[in-house]
Amino acid sequence: MSEQLTAALEVLTSTYQDLDTIARGLVVDAAEVAQALSSTESDSAEGVALRVLAKHNPYTTPTRYTPPSEE
Amino acid sequence: MAAPAVVLPGFSASMWMQTGASPTAFSTANLAVWTGQVATIVGTSANGTGAAGTALNVEAVPAFGQDDAVASFMVAGSRQSDKIPTQSAPTSMTITAAWNPSDAGLLLIRGDAYSGVIDRTFVVAAVAGATTIAYAFNGRVSQFQIDAAPGAEAKCTFTIHPRGNQYGWSNT
Numbered sequence: 015m016s017e018q019l020t021a022a023l024e025v026l027t028s029t030y031q032d033l034d035t036i037a038r039g040l041v042v043d044a045a046e047v048a049q050a051l052s053s054t055e056s057d058s059a060e061g062v063a064l065r066v067l068a069k070h071n072p073y074t075t076p077t078r079y080t081p082p083s084e085e
Numbered sequence: 086m087a088a089p090a091v092v093l094p095g096f097s098a099s100m101w102m103q104t105g106a107s108p109t110a111f112s113t114a115n116l117a118v119w120t121g122q123v124a125t126i127v128g129t130s131a132n133g134t135g136a137a138g139t140a141l142n143v144e145a146v147p148a149f150g151q152d153d154a155v156a157s158f159m160v161a162g163s164r165q166s167d168k169i170p171t172q173s174a175p176t177s178m179t180i181t182a183a184w185n186p187s188d189a190g191l192l193l194i195r196g197d198a199y200s201g202v203i204d205r206t207f208v209v210a211a212v213a214g215a216t217t218i219a220y221a222f223n224g225r226v227s228q229f230q231i232d233a234a235p236g237a238e239a240k241c242t243f244t245i246h247p248r249g250n251q252y253g254w255s256n257t
Protein backbone atom coordinates (compact mmCIF):
# COMPACT_ATOMS: atom_id res chain seq x y z
CA MET A 15 0.00 0.00 0.00
CA SER A 16 1.37 3.41 -0.94
CA GLU A 17 2.34 6.00 1.64
CA GLN A 18 -0.39 8.24 0.26
CA LEU A 19 -3.17 5.71 0.84
CA THR A 20 -1.79 4.72 4.23
CA ALA A 21 -1.86 8.35 5.32
CA ALA A 22 -5.39 8.81 3.96
CA LEU A 23 -6.62 5.75 5.87
CA GLU A 24 -4.94 6.99 9.04
CA VAL A 25 -6.80 10.30 8.73
CA LEU A 26 -10.17 8.73 7.94
CA THR A 27 -10.10 6.06 10.64
CA SER A 28 -9.15 8.46 13.42
CA THR A 29 -11.21 11.56 12.61
CA TYR A 30 -14.35 12.68 14.42
CA GLN A 31 -15.48 14.73 11.44
CA ASP A 32 -17.67 13.89 8.48
CA LEU A 33 -15.92 11.18 6.44
CA ASP A 34 -17.35 12.38 3.12
CA THR A 35 -16.06 15.90 3.65
CA ILE A 36 -12.59 14.68 4.59
CA ALA A 37 -12.41 12.11 1.78
CA ARG A 38 -13.18 14.75 -0.85
CA GLY A 39 -9.90 16.46 -0.05
CA LEU A 40 -7.68 13.39 -0.01
CA VAL A 41 -5.71 12.56 -3.15
CA VAL A 42 -5.39 8.82 -3.70
CA ASP A 43 -4.94 6.42 -6.60
CA ALA A 44 -8.39 5.08 -7.53
CA ALA A 45 -6.97 1.76 -8.77
CA GLU A 46 -5.10 1.23 -5.52
CA VAL A 47 -8.23 2.01 -3.51
CA ALA A 48 -10.23 -0.52 -5.52
CA GLN A 49 -7.55 -3.16 -5.03
CA ALA A 50 -7.28 -2.49 -1.29
CA LEU A 51 -11.06 -2.57 -0.93
CA SER A 52 -11.25 -6.03 -2.46
CA SER A 53 -8.80 -7.46 0.06
CA THR A 54 -9.86 -5.63 3.23
CA GLU A 55 -12.35 -6.89 5.82
CA SER A 56 -15.54 -4.90 5.20
CA ASP A 57 -16.52 -4.76 8.90
CA SER A 58 -13.48 -2.75 9.92
CA ALA A 59 -12.53 0.91 10.20
CA GLU A 60 -10.26 0.53 7.15
CA GLY A 61 -13.14 -1.03 5.21
CA VAL A 62 -15.40 1.92 6.08
CA ALA A 63 -12.67 4.40 5.11
CA LEU A 64 -11.92 2.62 1.81
CA ARG A 65 -15.61 2.57 0.87
CA VAL A 66 -15.79 6.35 1.36
CA LEU A 67 -12.59 6.82 -0.68
CA ALA A 68 -13.92 4.55 -3.43
CA LYS A 69 -17.13 6.60 -3.56
CA HIS A 70 -15.13 9.74 -4.38
CA ASN A 71 -12.50 7.94 -6.49
CA PRO A 72 -14.42 5.47 -8.65
CA TYR A 73 -12.35 3.03 -10.66
CA THR A 74 -13.33 1.08 -13.75
CA THR A 75 -11.05 -1.63 -15.02
CA PRO A 76 -9.84 -0.54 -18.47
CA THR A 77 -10.68 -2.87 -21.33
CA ARG A 78 -8.73 -3.29 -24.52
CA TYR A 79 -10.16 -1.35 -27.43
CA THR A 80 -11.25 -3.55 -30.26
CA PRO A 81 -11.56 -1.74 -33.58
CA PRO A 82 -14.67 -2.50 -35.60
CA SER A 83 -14.07 -5.15 -38.20
CA GLU A 84 -13.90 -3.97 -41.82
CA GLU A 85 -16.29 -5.58 -44.19
CA MET B 86 -22.18 5.25 6.07
CA ALA B 87 -23.29 1.76 5.27
CA ALA B 88 -27.04 1.35 5.38
CA PRO B 89 -28.55 -1.54 7.34
CA ALA B 90 -28.24 -4.71 5.31
CA VAL B 91 -31.32 -6.45 6.66
CA VAL B 92 -34.88 -5.62 7.63
CA LEU B 93 -36.07 -6.78 11.04
CA PRO B 94 -39.83 -7.14 11.33
CA GLY B 95 -41.01 -7.32 14.93
CA PHE B 96 -37.67 -6.31 16.41
CA SER B 97 -37.08 -5.20 19.98
CA ALA B 98 -35.01 -2.09 20.59
CA SER B 99 -32.59 -1.36 23.40
CA MET B 100 -30.20 1.44 24.23
CA TRP B 101 -26.58 1.04 25.28
CA MET B 102 -23.77 3.36 26.30
CA GLN B 103 -20.03 3.27 26.89
CA THR B 104 -19.00 2.79 30.48
CA GLY B 105 -16.25 4.70 32.30
CA ALA B 106 -16.37 8.19 33.76
CA SER B 107 -14.12 9.58 31.00
CA PRO B 108 -14.65 7.36 27.96
CA THR B 109 -12.93 7.77 24.61
CA ALA B 110 -15.74 8.11 22.11
CA PHE B 111 -15.45 6.09 18.89
CA SER B 112 -14.06 7.76 15.79
CA THR B 113 -16.58 8.30 12.99
CA ALA B 114 -15.32 5.27 11.04
CA ASN B 115 -15.50 2.96 14.05
CA LEU B 116 -19.14 3.93 14.69
CA ALA B 117 -19.96 1.86 11.59
CA VAL B 118 -17.91 -1.21 12.62
CA TRP B 119 -19.74 -3.94 14.51
CA THR B 120 -16.96 -6.44 15.23
CA GLY B 121 -14.70 -5.34 18.04
CA GLN B 122 -16.21 -1.85 18.20
CA VAL B 123 -19.98 -1.35 18.48
CA ALA B 124 -20.37 -4.97 19.66
CA THR B 125 -18.32 -4.15 22.76
CA ILE B 126 -20.93 -1.60 23.87
CA VAL B 127 -23.98 -3.71 23.06
CA GLY B 128 -24.68 -6.40 25.64
CA THR B 129 -25.05 -10.13 25.07
CA SER B 130 -28.86 -9.89 25.16
CA ALA B 131 -28.60 -7.93 21.90
CA ASN B 132 -25.88 -10.16 20.38
CA GLY B 133 -22.94 -8.00 21.44
CA THR B 134 -20.19 -8.72 23.95
CA GLY B 135 -20.89 -5.88 26.37
CA ALA B 136 -17.25 -5.69 27.47
CA ALA B 137 -17.17 -1.89 27.44
CA GLY B 138 -20.84 -0.96 27.66
CA THR B 139 -23.94 -1.03 29.80
CA ALA B 140 -27.65 -0.93 29.09
CA LEU B 141 -29.53 2.29 29.54
CA ASN B 142 -32.98 1.32 30.78
CA VAL B 143 -35.09 3.99 29.14
CA GLU B 144 -38.85 4.24 28.98
CA ALA B 145 -39.22 6.51 25.99
CA VAL B 146 -36.90 7.71 23.24
CA PRO B 147 -38.17 10.32 20.78
CA ALA B 148 -37.74 10.18 17.05
CA PHE B 149 -34.23 11.28 16.27
CA GLY B 150 -31.85 11.70 13.37
CA GLN B 151 -30.76 14.55 11.20
CA ASP B 152 -32.78 17.03 9.21
CA ASP B 153 -32.63 20.49 7.74
CA ALA B 154 -32.19 23.37 10.15
CA VAL B 155 -31.32 27.02 10.34
CA ALA B 156 -28.29 28.46 12.06
CA SER B 157 -28.71 32.04 13.29
CA PHE B 158 -25.81 34.41 13.62
CA MET B 159 -26.27 37.71 15.44
CA VAL B 160 -23.86 40.60 15.49
CA ALA B 161 -23.95 42.49 18.77
CA GLY B 162 -25.92 45.69 18.40
CA SER B 163 -27.68 44.72 15.20
CA ARG B 164 -31.45 44.33 15.06
CA GLN B 165 -31.56 41.37 12.73
CA SER B 166 -29.60 38.15 12.60
CA ASP B 167 -28.40 36.24 9.59
CA LYS B 168 -30.19 32.96 9.09
CA ILE B 169 -28.08 30.40 7.29
CA PRO B 170 -29.84 27.20 6.22
CA THR B 171 -27.89 24.06 7.03
CA GLN B 172 -28.50 20.51 5.96
CA SER B 173 -28.43 17.47 8.16
CA ALA B 174 -28.55 19.14 11.55
CA PRO B 175 -28.67 16.53 14.33
CA THR B 176 -31.70 16.53 16.59
CA SER B 177 -31.37 16.08 20.32
CA MET B 178 -32.95 13.17 22.18
CA THR B 179 -34.87 13.93 25.34
CA ILE B 180 -35.16 10.63 27.17
CA THR B 181 -37.27 9.54 30.11
CA ALA B 182 -36.17 6.70 32.40
CA ALA B 183 -37.30 5.30 35.71
CA TRP B 184 -35.02 6.88 38.33
CA ASN B 185 -32.98 4.35 40.21
CA PRO B 186 -30.16 5.89 42.25
CA SER B 187 -28.27 2.57 42.10
CA ASP B 188 -28.34 2.27 38.31
CA ALA B 189 -24.76 2.55 37.05
CA GLY B 190 -25.83 3.80 33.65
CA LEU B 191 -28.03 6.58 35.01
CA LEU B 192 -25.28 7.66 37.42
CA LEU B 193 -22.88 7.99 34.47
CA ILE B 194 -25.52 10.02 32.62
CA ARG B 195 -25.95 12.28 35.65
CA GLY B 196 -22.17 12.78 35.85
CA ASP B 197 -22.02 13.60 32.15
CA ALA B 198 -24.81 16.14 32.54
CA TYR B 199 -23.04 17.82 35.45
CA SER B 200 -19.84 18.01 33.37
CA GLY B 201 -21.38 18.92 30.02
CA VAL B 202 -18.23 18.24 27.98
CA ILE B 203 -17.95 14.44 28.10
CA ASP B 204 -18.29 12.80 24.70
CA ARG B 205 -19.66 9.27 24.94
CA THR B 206 -20.72 6.69 22.37
CA PHE B 207 -24.35 5.56 22.55
CA VAL B 208 -25.93 2.72 20.60
CA VAL B 209 -29.54 1.99 19.73
CA ALA B 210 -29.79 -1.71 18.88
CA ALA B 211 -32.68 -3.34 17.04
CA VAL B 212 -32.71 -7.08 17.63
CA ALA B 213 -34.60 -9.98 16.09
CA GLY B 214 -33.20 -13.36 17.06
CA ALA B 215 -29.51 -13.54 16.22
CA THR B 216 -29.58 -10.44 14.02
CA THR B 217 -28.85 -6.96 15.33
CA ILE B 218 -28.85 -3.64 13.55
CA ALA B 219 -27.06 -0.93 15.50
CA TYR B 220 -27.18 2.85 15.20
CA ALA B 221 -24.16 4.23 17.05
CA PHE B 222 -23.54 7.90 17.69
CA ASN B 223 -21.46 10.17 19.88
CA GLY B 224 -23.22 12.62 22.13
CA ARG B 225 -23.08 14.83 25.17
CA VAL B 226 -25.66 14.81 27.95
CA SER B 227 -27.37 17.79 29.54
CA GLN B 228 -30.45 18.77 31.49
CA PHE B 229 -30.64 15.86 33.91
CA GLN B 230 -33.73 16.24 36.09
CA ILE B 231 -35.41 13.96 38.60
CA ASP B 232 -39.17 14.06 38.92
CA ALA B 233 -39.83 12.64 42.37
CA ALA B 234 -43.58 13.19 42.56
CA PRO B 235 -44.83 11.34 45.67
CA GLY B 236 -47.85 9.82 43.94
CA ALA B 237 -45.93 8.03 41.20
CA GLU B 238 -42.75 6.21 40.35
CA ALA B 239 -39.76 8.58 40.33
CA LYS B 240 -38.54 9.39 36.84
CA CYS B 241 -35.52 11.12 35.43
CA THR B 242 -35.33 13.06 32.21
CA PHE B 243 -32.20 13.97 30.33
CA THR B 244 -31.20 15.12 26.86
CA ILE B 245 -28.48 13.61 24.69
CA HIS B 246 -27.11 16.03 22.12
CA PRO B 247 -25.58 14.06 19.22
CA ARG B 248 -22.34 15.48 17.81
CA GLY B 249 -22.73 16.46 14.16
CA ASN B 250 -21.91 13.74 11.62
CA GLN B 251 -20.64 11.34 14.29
CA TYR B 252 -22.90 8.36 13.69
CA GLY B 253 -22.78 5.04 11.91
CA TRP B 254 -24.85 1.96 11.11
CA SER B 255 -23.61 -1.57 11.58
CA ASN B 256 -25.08 -5.03 11.86
CA THR B 257 -24.20 -8.55 12.89
